[in-house]
Amino acid sequence: MKNIVIGILWAGLCGSVAAAQLDYPEREGRFLERAEEGWFWYEEIPEEETPPEPPEQATPQSPVETLSTPKKAQPESKPAPPAPTGQAPAPMSAEWFRQNISKYKDMAWENPTPENISAFLYVQKMALNRSAQFAEVWQQVVATDPMLDANSTAPTTTSPTLRLRAETKKARKDLLTRIKEQVGLIYFFNGSQYSQEQARTIDNIQKLYGIEVLAVSTDGTRLPDDFLAKVVMDEGQSKVMGVRQVPATFVAFNDNTTKPIGVGMFARPLLEDRILLVSQMHGAISDEEYLASQFQLKREEDLIAAVAPVAMSESETNDVQNTDGFIPPKQLLRIIKQETSK
DSSP, X not given: OHHHHHHHHHHHHHXXXXXXHSOOOOOSSOSGGGGGGOOGGGSOOOOOOOOOOOOOOXXXXXXXXXXXXXXXXXXXXXXXXXXXXXXXXXXXXXXXXXXXXXXXXXXXXXXXXXXXXXXXXXHHHHHHHXXXXXHHHHHHHHHHOTTTOGGGTSOOSHHHHHHHHHHHHXXXXXXXXXXXXXXXXXXEEOXXXXXXXXXHHHHHHHHHHOOXXXXXXXXXXXXXXXXXXXXXXXXXXXXXXXXXXXXXXXXXXXXXXXXXXXXXXXXXXXXXXXXXXXXXXXXXXXXXXXXXXXXXSSOOOOHHHHHHHHXXXXXXXXXXXXXXXXXXXXXXXXXXXXXXXX
């Protein structure tokens, strides 16, 4: 009996819960006052409202194209041909050969017919023939104009070359010996192998020409006893003279001015030439004396300095130049001969 009561109560409870879960409309008054409505299971269950379907969205296009729908290739837009610039060069002129000889060659290579190859070979032959004529006249002009002949500045054959070299060597030795009263050397060194090797070169210059050398040790190292240079310790001399690396060599003049001539190792001929060069720049020796110590017969003339003022003056008065600044060969040669013959 107890189990039956429990079952009934459980069934009623479940029914009440089920009824409560149904979406019945709310009513006024208590249930006993609404007996005419009958039991709730006789009432029609209200239909559940279905929510409106969302509008269909467009299917996003796949970023990967399938083979079934190939994409049509867009026709490539061809660039417009370049507009013609200027006038075509005159046939067989230098500009014509520059522009067209490669075209004949390419045409013969891409389509090697007898006609194309023959045309290229003839164009090439004409260019080579003109080059040979140019070289022949070049030799004639150089041979008959000393100003254009390099042999007038320094010999190009064996015998004169050897003679000039011997004369230059003697002039260099005499000049270095003569200026020993006007110049000296200051040599900064340390205990490195490079400094010691360069010190021997400096010592040879002192022994050969009598030029005094003051050697400044930056780390307390001394030179061998057979060296003639006077050695002193660096007490700020390197800082005053801006020495950042050793070995470093300076030329000192008797007016207490100095000129650097090299940092690092140098062969003796190069050091000798730099001593003479800075001496000429300082005025200790003349231009002619310095030229005699070089492997040259004469100094090249500065043609630009001689020709430019006259050419500029005539271009303003006589309209020698055209719009491109070109001076016709006849007028240019007249100006050169006029100025170099003075």
